Amino acid sequence: MLKVENLYKNFGKVNAVDGVSFEVKKGDVFGLLGPNGAGKSTTISMISTLLAPSSGEILYDGKSIFDNQKSVRQRLGVVPQEIALYPTLSGYENLRFWGSIYGLKGSELKNRIEEVSDIIELNGRLKDRVDKYSGGMKRRLNIGAALLHMPEMLIMDEPTVGIDPQSRNHILDTVLKLNNQGITIIYTSHYMEEVEYLCNKVCIMDEGKIIASGSQDELVEMIREKTQINVRLNRVDGLISEKLKEIKGVSDARISDDTVVLHGDNADTLLADIALKVSENGMFIKSIDVKKPNLEAVFLHLTGKALRD
Structure with missing residues (x-):
């Protein structure tokens, strides 16, 4: 489904991503595990077509994602590490805005907002302004915005940073539910226990490189x-x-x-x-x-x- 081949991204003399290669198959919950600064966010920014690589290739269904970025973006949902919401708008207004960006309108948009609000369990709070939300509620709404256009693949960058344990558990369970519904997941984290709970395949990153990859059993077998x-x-x-x-x-x-x-x-x-x-x-x-x-x-x-x- 997604193939990353010998990917590099340089910022001046800094090699943020240094020859990364991996493959994500349909139905995977694929974990990018590594400390802060390992290159995870830069890697998924390139996969999301938000950042051009210095060299290397990213293929989606066998075709370069940079040949038709608009089509690829329609098939991807991206949950950024930073909250991408308008704090003075209500939850509903945020979802309506992001749905319109993906070309949804009318009854289709309304129905998708209702479906997504069920998934993220914010039905009773969508009329409230986002600046009144807790950190966990903002994170859940952030995920909802990425689901409106029914993506094939959901890319999640550290989606549980800075939230309470209850909200964190809700997000982890939501990830598994979405995967069971057929969505392929790329999940970045520096929390080992999250990746162990969620992911069937893991790449461990450090200093811009993939230092190990495989199933959890294969990785643990190393030691x-x-x-x-x-x-x-x-x-x-x-x-x-x-x-x-x-x-x-x-x-x-x-x-x-x-x-x-x-x-x-x-x-x-x-x-x-x-x-x-x-x-x-x-x-x-x-x-x-x-x-x-x-x-x-x-x-x-x-x-x-x-x-x-």
Whole structure:
């Protein structure tokens, strides 16, 4: 559906986007995950035809998006990171304005506003001025404006920044509902937990480059040996960590107070062997805590820094 090939964007001597390539297939919820300044917003600005690349190509259904920008824009919905609303107008007036920009009018526009207000759940507040809205309500109206023309693909740039947890959860659930209705989603975020919740495919960006891509399982597989297992015992001695290291798949074991901290390939296959080895050494397990690797750990492994550093 969308193919980005060797994309560059330079601002003077700064390479904001540095040779980025990826593909988004119909039906995907595609995540661009990376810290602020990674190049995510610049990348989607080019996909949205709002910014011309320095070099590279962006294809939509096999054709360059820059050959017929007007047609491409009709097929895309864009939710920018900055709120794109008129604060002195009501919610309804904002939706009517943005719908008219997409060529909607009359009963068609009225019906779409009603449908979209159901999706974003602002029916009872559309008559109010936007400057009376909470941050979460503004974000939801921002999404509604991008849905009026029934886009095939929705591009969302950090849509939950600066809002309360309840509004955030509403937006995340709305994304999944829209995807279930057939809309392909590109979702940028520096919140690992959002991308894990939403996305079936992820590209991790840092300093303008794609440093890893794939499904969540494929990305986590890169560091599967980083699974941490904390085994709290009734007692410990200096030998138990060495005995646990003998288990195939355990890469490291160290003692911390009454707990042995292990790292291994796959906790699901190691737990039985750990329990047996502990029993053979005359001890018993009081508790086990397994910390499986996630996208945050992948980013830390690849870059040496946390996503929100």
